[in-house]
Amino acid sequence: MQPRNSRLNSSALRGAVDLAAVKAAGEAAQKAEQARAERARQAEAGIAPDPSAYPLVIDVTEDTFETEVVQRSTEVPVVIDFWAEWCEPCKQLSPMLERLAEEYAGRIVLAKIDVEANQLLTQQFGIQGVPAVMAVVAGQLVPLFQGAESEANVRKVLDQLILVAEQRFGVVGGAGAPAEAPGEAGPYLPEDPALAAAHEALDRGDLGGAIQAYQNVLVDEPGNTEAKLGLAQAELLRRVEGLDLATVRAAAAADPKDVEAQLKAADLDLVGGHVEDAFGRLVATVGRTFGEDRDTVRLRLLELFEVIGSEDPRVTAARGALARVLF
Structure with missing residues (x-):
């Protein structure tokens, strides 16, 4: 990410929003396991999930980034769509991402950031053109792609993101989706x-x-x-x-x-x-x-x-x- 003075330093990959690099993986796995256990408990009790509690597409600002993106990324991969009203390619890509977020049924969450209204975040992430798509998994920034992409390519990127989130970070989405069976995700292992x-x-x-x-x-x-x-x-x-x-x-x-x-x-x-x-x-x-x-x-x-x-x-x-x- 690019700080405002256009110099890159030791905080470049984490930035002012404190994207913890690899450290968050173990903590994220634990939180994700707790979230899955809670959803399983509610399912056993016959409590239906409240769709409004797990929005799959959210508008994010500088004030809500920490809560809506960084914290949420401990339970589900958060895909970030940097867009602008004047951007013509955004008008094709953004609706596609929204539709895919709904189709993936909780395995990802889509966070939409208007670059004009959130210029500090835009600068911190080093966004030089829109559309630009990144992700945050367990607090770690994962660049995805910049510019318009075909739906087939976007699906491949999202599938790979979900796989990496599960295998490397223990983050398994499912917010708003049916709860998994207890113990299905395996035990949480403490970090070395x-x-x-x-x-x-x-x-x-x-x-x-x-x-x-x-x-x-x-x-x-x-x-x-x-x-x-x-x-x-x-x-x-x-x-x-x-x-x-x-x-x-x-x-x-x-x-x-x-x-x-x-x-x-x-x-x-x-x-x-x-x-x-x-x-x-x-x-x-x-x-x-x-x-x-x-x-x-x-x-x-x-x-x-x-x-x-x-x-x-x-x-x-x-x-x-x-x-x-x-x-």
Whole structure:
């Protein structure tokens, strides 16, 4: 996300709205389990859910963002539609998102944010054009896509979001949908103390400490997905500290063969939510470089894949593009 001074710092991925990066996953799983248990209790008692208590499409403002988006994201993935009255593509995309939110019957909630009326949120998220669609899961920001998309592509993105929310964060939607059977979601598992320490270091801005802590976890558990994600995020945040957005982009545009400039620009693209731009920039740079430079860019691209997550369809597409350039 892009703060108002156009500089990206250690709070860039969390921002003024305090989007807790990976730490919230365990807490979210516990809250989601409690919510499911309560819905199951009501179902057993013959209490029908009140649809008005679980609106699937909500208008969100700067004043209600914390409650309606961040807190709600501990129970259900919240998709954010940044729109404007003057935006023609928004007039096609927004109704589609509203219809899909109803169709998904509580597995997602759609939060609509008018960029003209909520300019602080717009700046904090680094929104540079509308429509722009992001999500918040367990307090963590998940960029989805920018610009108009076909319904088929939107469905794929939403399906992938729900899968990641369930598998990585333990967030299983269902607000307003029939209650699940008791115990169906599995028990809540307490967070590993070493991983919790790494998350806490990341949250307080101790990037060096967070990186070391995540690396320590991975020494003992090389396959720990959450630690890999946290490490990739911490390393990205440290790389963009102190970078000026305009300066970096100007340097990258001036010399497409400048590897360091392209790496910095891709990092800033990713932090700003422009995932496809970041991936596309590095894939193109791989195609223009050779030897050690090519390996450097390729490895950075793989690191950015870790930040987004291997399940994300944009990562799958970028992997295919990278393979075509390499081979």
